[in-house]
Amino acid sequence: MRDNGDLAGHDGCNRFGGEHWSLEGDVVTTSGTRVSTLMACDGVDTWLGRAVSFRWDDGTLRATGPDGDELGLLLTDPDASARG
Template sequence: MNSMENMDSFEGAWGSTEPGQPHLQLVADGTVVGTDGCNRLMGKWTLEDGGVHFHQMVSTMMYCEGVDTWLSGAASARRQGETLQIFDRAGVEIGVLPRSA
């Protein structure tokens, strides 16, 4: 049986703060903020079944040429070492964010 991850292991910054790159900040109070590389993202996160579930996610709707906005489809995440695997509503992995320094 796997031990349950605690919220502390998910809190913090994931991704890159470089322009045009996806980034999420999971805050201890259950809020999440970030960007898909173009649009700002915000919402709530909870720890469920050893992973993260995103709720009430909203984003701005700007068009940015040449930016892959895959992160706007995030519904859940699982930690794999120092990376966060991001999944859409169907449970399909849509991308990975490394732990930020």
């Protein structure tokens, strides 16, 4: 989450990005264009694509599925791996 309003990340295989993010409480929303690569990586789950909401938690973006369960998380450290 960048100061200029852009959102960018990597889930261990694919990259994603968006525009115009906002943080209200611990809920992250985007209102602009969202993009993602669709690489065919072995062993990478599709958890990120199943997310219906995201929550910001002390440097970690937590993805939640339609049933309310946490699907995975993305870390802010560029050297850290995503897990899901």
